[in-house]
Amino acid sequence: MHLRRAGITADGAAIIASALGSLSKEERDRLQSFSLSYNEIGDDGAINLVATLPGTIYELGMVACSISDRGGEELLKWAANAKELGMVCVEGNEMSEKMRDRYTRLDKSSPGLTVFV
Numbered sequence: 001m002h003l004r005r006a007g008i009t010a011d012g013a014a015i016i017a018s019a020l021g022s023l024s025k026e027e028r029d030r031l032q033s034f035s036l037s038y039n040e041i042g043d044d045g046a047i048n049l050v051a052t053l054p055g056t057i058y059e060l061g062m063v064a065c066s067i068s069d070r071g072g073e074e075l076l077k078w079a080a081n082a083k084e085l086g087m088v089c090v091e092g093n094e095m096s097e098k099m100r101d102r103y104t105r106l107d108k109s110s111p112g113l114t115v116f117v
Helices: 010-022 042-050 069-081 097-109
Strands: 033-035 059-061 087-089 114-116
Touching: 010 042, 042 069, 069 097, 097 114
Parallel strands: 033 059, 059 087, 087 114
Antiparallel strands: none
């Protein structure tokens, strides 16, 4: 599911999260690639989404989504537990250097995972 540059805000991300949450686990687990890159979802949108994203996602794109450390922390927790994850793209967000370093450490410590930060 890719909705890049779709004008999605935090409210829209909440609607998407709600829709994902209404699916059965089997239906959600079919989702392998998810991107809301270049939308203004911010921290609230990111936090709502990670609460419903399945761990079966292989590719996650959240490039330039106005996410700071608060949303970055929740994304990082989700990514650390998503066993199928092969790629995370979070560059162009408003995260601190310290948070970016944590994503870099995740990249280095997770064989088979590539993180763009």
